[in-house]
Amino acid sequence: MSGLLIDDVSMRFELPDGGAVQALKNVTLDIKAGELMSVLGPSGCGKTTLLNIVAGFLAPTEGQVVLNNATVHGPGPERGMVFQQGALFEWMSVRENVGFGPAMKGQKREAAERVDHLLDVVGLQDFKEKAVYELSGGMQQRVALARCLANDPDVILMDEPLGALDALTREKMQSLVLDLWKETGKTIILITHSVEEALLLGERLLVMAPRPGRIHKEYRLPFADMGVGNDLREVKKHGDYNTTREEILAMIWDMEEEIMGRAEGAGA
Secondary structure, X not given: OOXXXXXXXXXXXXXXXXXXXXXXXXXXXXXXXXXXXXXXXXOOOOHHHHHHHHHOOOOOOEEEEEEOOEEOOOOOOOEEEEOOXXXXXXXXXXXXXXXXXXXXOOOHHHHHHHHHHHHHHOOOHHHOOOEHHHOOXXXXXXXXXXXXXXXXXXXXXXXXXXXXXXXXXXXXXXXXXXXXXXXXXXXXXEEOOOHHHHXXXXXXXXXXXXXXXXXXXXXXOOHHHHHOOOOHHHHOOOHHHHHHHHHHHHHHHHHHHHHHHHHHHHHO
């Protein structure tokens, strides 16, 4: 794998009243194969827009996305998406959901062993014949991760995948994401609103600023590697973790204050 290049990408949305919103401006990122990147920032900073452009759901107004030396022109099997809600087929069993992609490619028999392995990895082997609607939210997100991995994408794109989970389940899923990252060597880009989650799950962390959406600051962090196979609560006790957390919280707070000031000024 050659990695992912986001090359001077801008996105402008035209409004019905003739106006426009500059959602992203001149975003450039060179992401190496196997990197785990978390992205956070205040609402309206273009996080999800950027992810949708990488996924091929949106075409940028300017710039391009290049994956494995080929320009992205739409969705493709080399990019897998995990949403906040699993987007699963509730009438199918867990096993059928995980094997859906390979089955659509005519690989059902060849993929059976892989599906069983992935169900073991995400701890759902005992639930493989259960219908998805019978599972908890955390289990459903495990199914979504396994289904994504069953298609063997080069890049996994995660849009707030743990945001709807309770605190304990979310912590367990964070550990699972780190374990899957190390086991599979996949490139992962994760969008989150949680500073704590971004710190734990990003060996590379981007803070984005809004209006227009752009990269404000980038961090290279040790916490993802530290968290693999270890208690994430112990990682959070690291002095640098708390220092960086407070720095980023203050940064985002200042952005939010600036946005509120603009809104009040516009309404005056």
